[in-house]
Amino acid sequence: MTKAKTILGIDPGTNILGFGIVRVDEAGKPGFIDMGVLDLRKVDSAYDKLDVIFEKVNALCDLHHPDDLAIESPFYGKNAQVIFKLGRAQGAAMVAALSHGVSVYEYAPRKAKMAICGNGAASKEQVSLMVQRTLGIKIESKYLDATDALALAMCHYYQLKSPLSGSKTVSSWEQFIASNPGRIK
DSSP states (O other): OOSOEEEEEEEOOSSEEEEEEEEEOTTSOEEEEEEEEEEOTTOOOHHHHHHHHHHHHHHHHHHHOOSEEEEEOOOOOSOHHHHHHHHHHHHHHHHHHHTTTOEEEEEOHHHHHHHHHSOTTOOHHHHHHHHHHHHTOOOOGGGHHHHHHHHHHHHHHHHHHOTTTSSOOOOSHHHHHHHOGGGOO
16 A cells, blocks of 8 residues: 555444544554544434434545545344334445445445454444454444444455455465565564
């Protein structure tokens, strides 16, 4: 990675939506920029919630000019209605980002947890702790949805960094070392 990049991570929800922004510098080092939660519990209409999500993601794109959006893909739990609601929230966020020319990437919750914690079944508290350690920041426990969003942004960062994710294939350890001198200690 040679070009600086801003990654917006979103943990979608129709009650609480978390967002986190990570900036990757020219040297490929990620740094914390912003995070927060959008509390939608007092918004009565499901459609008004989607409008608020759309407007918030628009505002985040106007403010931070992200290159990529890393968003959690909806997953089926115990109630099928939940996946539909999450899909709508995700769609509102995606359309807002796409309208700003932002590339969209979806990650399963387990993949983001695995990327940040090494455990796909990690708790929100474990994810928060690892995000804090990785980015060298301190975050209050009331922002667990925001730390999930930062984990999604970091998952995308790791995906971009992976020698397996690009079009370049590495055929030997020597080639890998030559292509990735900063990863060898």
